Amino acid sequence: MKSSVLSPVVRAACLGLALLSLAPLSLTGCAVQGAKPTVNNGQALPRRAMPMSESAKASLAYLSFLDHFHRMQRLLGSPMEKDGMDQLLEEQKSAAEALDQLMAIQPQPSLYLEKAGLYLLNRQQIGTAKSIVKEGLERFPGDKNLLLSLVNLYNAEQRFDAAASVLEEYLAANPDDLAATVFLARLSVDKNDPAKGLSILEKIPADRQDLEVLQLMGRALAQTGDSRKARAVLERALALEPDSVETLAELAYVLEMDKDLSGAEKAYERMLGLGDPSPEVRLRLIHLNLEMNNPAKALELATRGSKTSSFLLEAAKLFLNKKAYAQASAVLDELDSQGQTRPEILFYRAAIAFEGENNPEKALGFMTQVPDTSPLAERSLVFRIHLLHVLGRKAEALDLAQAAKARFPHSRDILLAEVGVYEEEREFGPALARLEEVLAQWPEDLEILYRKGVLLDKTGERAGAMEVMEGIIAKDPDNPDALNYVGYTLAEEGRDLDRALVLVKNALSQKPDSAFIQDSLAWVYFRQGKLDAAWQEIRRAATVDDPTVWEHYGDIAKAMGKKDEALKGFRKALKLKSEHEDQIKQKIKGL
Secondary structure, three states, rough: OOOOOOOOHHHHHHHHHHHHOOOHHHOOHOOOOOOOOOOOOOOOOOOOOOOOOHHHHHHHHHHHHHHHOOOOOHHHHOOOHHHHHHHHHHHHHHHHHHHHHHHHOOOOHHHHHHHHHOOOOOHHHHHHHHHHHHHHHOOOOOHHHHHHHHHHHHOOOOOHHHHHHHHHHHHHHHOHHHHHHHHHHHHHEEEEEEEEHHHHHHOOOOOOOOOHHHHHHHHHHHOOOOOOHHHHHHHHHHHHHHHHOOHHHHHHHHHHHOOOHHHHHHHHHHHHHOOOOOHHHHHHHHHHHHHHHHHHHHHHHHHHHOOOOHHHHHHHHHHHOOOOOHHHHHHHHHHOOOOOOOHHHHHHHHHHHHHHHHOHHHHHHHHHHOOOOOOOOOHHHHHHHHHHHHOHHHHHHHHHHHHHHHHOOOOOOHHHHHHHHHHHHHOOHHHHHHHHHHHHHOOHHHHHHHHHHHHHOOOOHHHHHHHHHHHHHHHOOOOOHHHHHHHHHHHOOOOOOOHHHHHHHHHHHHHOOOHHHHHHHHHEOOOOOOOOHHHEEEHHHOOOOHHHHHHHHHHHHHHOOOOHHHHHHHHHHOOOOOOOHHHHHHHHHOO
């Protein structure tokens, strides 16, 4: 060799060997085959270490990074104990140090991204990753990839305003960057600010509104409730790409929102025709057909779809929710034909027997088959306690509750199931005593506190019940059940009616479809003497078979001189076995 510097080809060969071995590389130790040491008077001269070039140092640093990075990947791909996590963090540290060496020689924006990527093992390290990206931006201000990475990291922290600020600052200098503009709009839509998203998207010229822009615009319009414009925009998107599954999904959602179930069905069917593999599409079609009262077609969709147990169980659940018990049973038969023995199937069979066939004994038979080792064993015990009580076997229900408590001493649901047995037997003293045991473990549980308030009310301790309910409102000002209780009770007692109205209206805003809260609102108006408003609300509430609602219906109708409607309400209350039978009969006599 005439030159003491290795040629590029030889250097590449040396680096290749180092990459294969992932061992530290000494360029001076990689000799060209056939080269001999220089001699002087027949004796070998001592070798001198050749100075390593900056390029070689950079290559070595990057190889070291790859070595530690690949070790991190192998550790992440296998189960880890504490020792494994410690080793992973050591490899992470070494990989970062290697990149630091490389960046000191050849700083590049991509290297900051590589380093930040090392610190995405968990949410606790996001701050470190963010600091690295910010450091990169200080050195390479305005680098698009670093900016977008910082946006994503803010997103991961759910700091949407900070993410938007970064993008807005970038777009101020780069207003024509379509990708960044769409990214900013998507941030607004995803954080439920569709108006801002639309204002950003509408600034994009029509000739630059591609498929992604139109899809996002359609979603934003749907969020604002403007389904007509949303449909028009999504139709434009389909004109660009007729087979876009994502656009069809957005359109189907808009059509469902617009109550155009037939149109939504056609959109989902187009998605199926395109071979969309997602079982969610078929499940949406099953749901739509059940909504359109077409259970036969829904069943056909279920049995011709995916044969996986997860899909069939979800389909069975849809049928159960719509009380289509025969179809639910047929789907479960499909699972039985596969030899499936999952405990969930027993639960669904029990629900069909109990709700669809009014056969609690048969339901109990299914529940007793749930293995003690099943993750659903606790739930099966809760259901069995309820079924035994329904069958009139109170002693067995309470014995099972005791055995279940011994097995699951910290089970909230089992403890409440025992409370339920006493409550349904109108043994309120024991029910309250058991409920206090539950509260000893979960003193801040608002659902249990509400139940205590109701039990106190049933025992006639209304002052105690009000104290509990006011306590719930103090902790959760939007708790609809407590708001409704306090508002209705104030109306019953004829006091503080203005506050009662505010409380009940707030409750109704949380549960707008609750007939019982609508009844409370009607009763507040009645007590205020606002009979027209009371009549309007009670007619909305009179969709449930509840004796109190229908007695109120009669009272309000009577006050308005509507004799026939009053008689209708009182008679319905009697038919539903009101506890105030004698009082209602007296009201009928007074008509």
